[in-house]
Amino acid sequence: MTKKCQIAPMTKRIALFASHGVQALDITGPSSVFTSANRIVTGTAPYSVELVSPSGGLLETLSGVSLDSASIGDTPPEAIDTILVMGHDTRGIEALVAEDRAQKWVTQAVGGARRWGSVCLGAFVLASWGLLVNRTAATHWAAAEDMAKRFPDTSIDPESIFVVDDELWTSAGVTAGIDMSLAMVEADLGTEVATRIARHLVVYLRRPGSQSQFSGVLKAQFANASPYRDLIEWAEKNLNDDLSVGALAMRVGQSTRTFQRHFTAQIGRTPAAFVEDLRLERARAYLASDLALHAVAREIGYPNTNRLNVAFQRRFGVSPSVWRTMHG
Helix, strand or coil, X not given: CCCCECCCCCCEEEEEECCCCECHHHHHHHHHHHHHHHHHECCCCCEEEEEEECCCEEEEECCCCEEEEEEHHHCCHHHCCEEEECCECHHHHHHHHCCHHHHHHHHHHXXXXXXXXXXXXXXXXXXXXXXXXXXXEECCXXXXXXXXXXXXXXXXXXXXXXEEECCEEEECCCCHHHHHHXXXXXXXXXXXXXXXXXXXXCCCCCCCCCCECCCHHHHHHHCCCCCCHHHHHHHHHCCCCCCCHHHHHHHCCCCHHHHHHHHHHHHCCCHHHHHHHHHHHHHHHHHCCCCXXXXXXXXXXXXXXXXXXXXXXXXXXCCXXXXXXXXX
C-alpha cells in the first residue's frame, strides 16, 4: 500500500492544450507527474488534469496513439490554474497557430491562470500568438536557433531544460516536460511529494532547469563527424589523465588558443566544459555501484572528493551522496 502524504490542498485545474500532430510524451509525461501527486496526497486531490483541443475528440499523435480530448467550448478558460501548450510537428504547429478560436481561448486562459507555458515546440505557438514578447523561454535545442531568428523579441535559452520567468514556465524537448512538471509539484506541494513522484516514475528528482539539454555522451556522439572525434574517444577512455586545455591542444598539434576556438565552434562547448560533462556523466554511472566516493573521484580525474562534490552539486543540484541514495 502506498503511504500518503498528509496534505489537503485545493484542487488545481491543469489544462494540457494540444491538437493533431502533437508529441504524445509531451502530454503523458507531465500528466503522469500531476496524477501521481493525486495518489500520494491525502484529502482532496491536488490536481485535475485535462487534455484540451480546439474541437475536442480524438487527437492523432506523432507516435500513432490517439488521445481523447475535451473541446475548448466545453472548458471555461477562467477556471484554469495552469495551462501548458504541447509540442507538435511542423504541420501541427502551423494548423494550430492559424486557429483563431484556439488563440483567443489560450490567451484568455493565460490571462487568468496562476501559471502558464509550454512543453517543447509549444513555445512556437505561444510566440506566434505574441505571448512571449520580452520574455525568456526554452524550447527543443534543434529549434532554438530558428525560433530566436523568427521571434527576436523573445530571449531563447538554447541550453536549459526548462526556464521559469515569473508565471511563465517553458521546457525543452519531450522528457524535459517531466522535469518542469516535477518542479511545479515541488513548488505547490513540497520536496517530499516531488521526491516520491520522481522515485515512482524512475526519473531524476529536480534536475535543475539550468542543466544542459545535452549529456556529455550525446555531445561526443554528435561530434562523430568532427575533426576532434579521435580526441573525444581518447578522452572518454582516459578521464583520469591530464585533460587540461593545453594538454588536449598539444595532443592534436594545435596552439591552445586555436584549439579552444575551433573545438568550441565544432562541439558547441568549451573544452573545459566538455571534459566536465564527460567526467560527471561517468560519475553518475560509478555512483550506481558501491565504489567509494574517493575512488569515483580518482577514476574520473578529480584530485579529491571535494572537487567532485562541488562540480556534481553545481551540475545536478544534489551531492553525489544524495544522488547515490536516490538512484544507487
